[in-house]
Amino acid sequence: MTQRLYYSSDILVMEVEVTTCAPWEDLYAVELVATPFHPQGGGQPSDTGRLGDAEVVMVKQDGERIVHYTRQPVTPGRVEARVDKERRQLHTHLHSAGHLIGHIGETFGWRPVKAHHWPGEGRIEFMPDQEARPLDAEQLESHFVQLVQQDLPVSITLDQEGQRRVGFGDFTPYGCGGTHVRSSRELTGLKDLLVKEKKGKLSIHYDVTSP
Structure with a gap:
């Protein structure tokens, strides 16, 4: 289960922990222990931004998991997350x-x-x-x-x-x-x-x- 940091915090830049990264079509599916990224759902579009040097192009909910789709692979471990502010x-x-x-x-x-x-x-x-x-x-x-x-x-x-x-x-x-x-x-x-x-x-x- 991914912890939803956006539920209680407005912080858009922070260090997060990547648990998995796997190829998905022409992108990569990345999961975090906890995320500041809001996924698409509940009438609201998903956030975009970056995980390290990798561009996050969409974020989706899959049951209790939140999956971040990036253009480049992200190595598991600690990385800076940056949500597009505008x-x-x-x-x-x-x-x-x-x-x-x-x-x-x-x-x-x-x-x-x-x-x-x-x-x-x-x-x-x-x-x-x-x-x-x-x-x-x-x-x-x-x-x-x-x-x-x-x-x-x-x-x-x-x-x-x-x-x-x-x-x-x-x-x-x-x-x-x-x-x-x-x-x-x-x-x-x-x-x-x-x-x-x-x-x-x-x-x-x-x-x-x-x-």
């Missing part, structure tokens, strides 16, 4: 903005059921509760700005079943394995907003301005 920051802002959009939808009576936090593809899908109210892009953006200005701190906890949960301020946290800003104040803003209600479902497409 890519991580963008994904972190997208994911955190998605959570705030989910919370805003809930205040209008919509329950988030699916989320995708990819650059240029961000979207949250909702189902109505009994008292769902209409929500348009202007209302959404206004509420988003208010939540950013409130400087809501992020809270990361484990529930009784060991599931990681992430919330902002007093909002009910969501089960989540992604990376997040420390406070809503760090978020810049939304762009390319599109709010659609069709056949009783609400779909919000979004992107974020550059962190």
Whole structure:
């Protein structure tokens, strides 16, 4: 099992221990004892970066293992891991903005059921509760700005079943394995907003301005 350092730490450069490295198609599959790299999953793309001199082009989860795919082999032992800072920051802002959009939808009576936090593809899908109210892009953006200005701190906890949960301020946290800003104040803003209600479902497409 790979220890997920990104669950509790924002450190992007650190020494790690490589346990295995094996050829995989035209790349190499590398495993670590513990990793700062976020794998693709949970609606968030994977980190990229470097392990020593080897470029990490993608990171995937395989059960309890996290596999780092590199262009060059990596010798087992201690090596410096370096996560691409700009890519991580963008994904972190997208994911955190998605959570705030989910919370805003809930205040209008919509329950988030699916989320995708990819650059240029961000979207949250909702189902109505009994008292769902209409929500348009202007209302959404206004509420988003208010939540950013409130400087809501992020809270990361484990529930009784060991599931990681992430919330902002007093909002009910969501089960989540992604990376997040420390406070809503760090978020810049939304762009390319599109709010659609069709056949009783609400779909919000979004992107974020550059962190």
